[in-house]
Amino acid sequence: MVRIQKVYGCEILDSRGNPTVSATVQLTDGTMGTAAAPSGASTGKFEAVELRDGDDRRYQGKGVLKAVRNVNEIISPALEKLHCLTVRDVDSLLQKLDGTPNKSHLGANATLAVSLACARAIAAHYRMPLYRFLGGAAAYKLPVPMMNILNGGAHAGNNIDIQEFMIVPTGAENFKEGLRWCSEIYHTLGAQLKARGLSTGVGDEGGFAPDLGSDEEAIEVVLDAVEKAGYSGRVHIALDAAGSEWAVDGGYRLPKRGKNMDPEDLIEYWTNLVSKYPIISIEDPLGEEDFPAWTQLTERIGSRVQLVGDDLFVTNIDRLQQGIDAGAGNAILIKPNQIGTLTETLLAIDLARRSGYNTIISHRSGETEDTFIADLAVAVNAGQIKTGAPCRTERVAKYNRLLRIEEC
């Protein structure tokens, strides 16, 4: 029976020019699979630990040599002894080897790269496309893109507090058409900003990052581009507030505007915003520890709008269960590196499904050319994917993978 021959780890660069972990798994029949860990900027407090060297001067302490060493010296010898070849067994061994609740021993960057590389190698061994191997006969649905075209918050150096202004082609016939609409709107927005003498520089995920009069003006600028491109009524708006970044001492402070708000003000703010604009989804409208306010907001607008827990749930079934019990939110953002293995990621998706929560597969603001999440979105029929603007290759790679899956 085929087994794991060796796992090789190495340090590569992500889209911000920071190092990250890449792993290659080789099977005894020579089949190989490679994957890389992405990295966040507005990271949740409850995410699994991304192991960084810290005490080393290389890359200002952001190196991942310790995590790579963990792949080569701890994970590889242990996996070589594994007698079965399923992702579940590999991931359960990774969890056991790590032995902590948050992957702080081996690093979630090390475990995730190995876990995803294993899945790729096994899929290749069975000569199956990754999405088909992961999802089996049930995998059929291409996700609707939630395309981030205007950036603020921690992802941009402008004066906007909301992190992501996304367009969602709800009226498109298929993935290819929706992606085309989004790309046309993105270019229309760029031309409009240029015509107004505003910056067309981009943020970490490729969305434009101009200074504007207010966050509401940012929504209007995006809606204007939707209209000029000819897609009004067929494209809606989604926001990622990344509200945990605003949380201070039981309240909120919008850092760029220097504005203080308490949870009630913020609930009122979102309620008004969704009445005024065609917003269908808000991610992290409130902080990662503010379950009571999340519950209140969900009671207020949860029947009209998708309320997505990113930092709130961190792809973690215990955090998600806490949210389900509290009636907080109605959707979960799925980022595999928040939890550190593919199996735990699939468990979070499964729990969300069984609890009536929507699922959105997501990239990180620091990405690589790895397209694993595109296959994952189709494999689990997630319905939605968040993978940035169509102008940075690490994001385009995911869109192109989805186009190819849809075509073939």
Ligand SMILES: C=C(OP(=O)(O)O)C(=O)O
């Ligand atoms: C993709 C996101 O950003 P980051 O990777 O910086 O957490 C997000 O907050 O949804």
Ligand SMILES: [Mg+2]
């Ligand atoms: Mg987010």
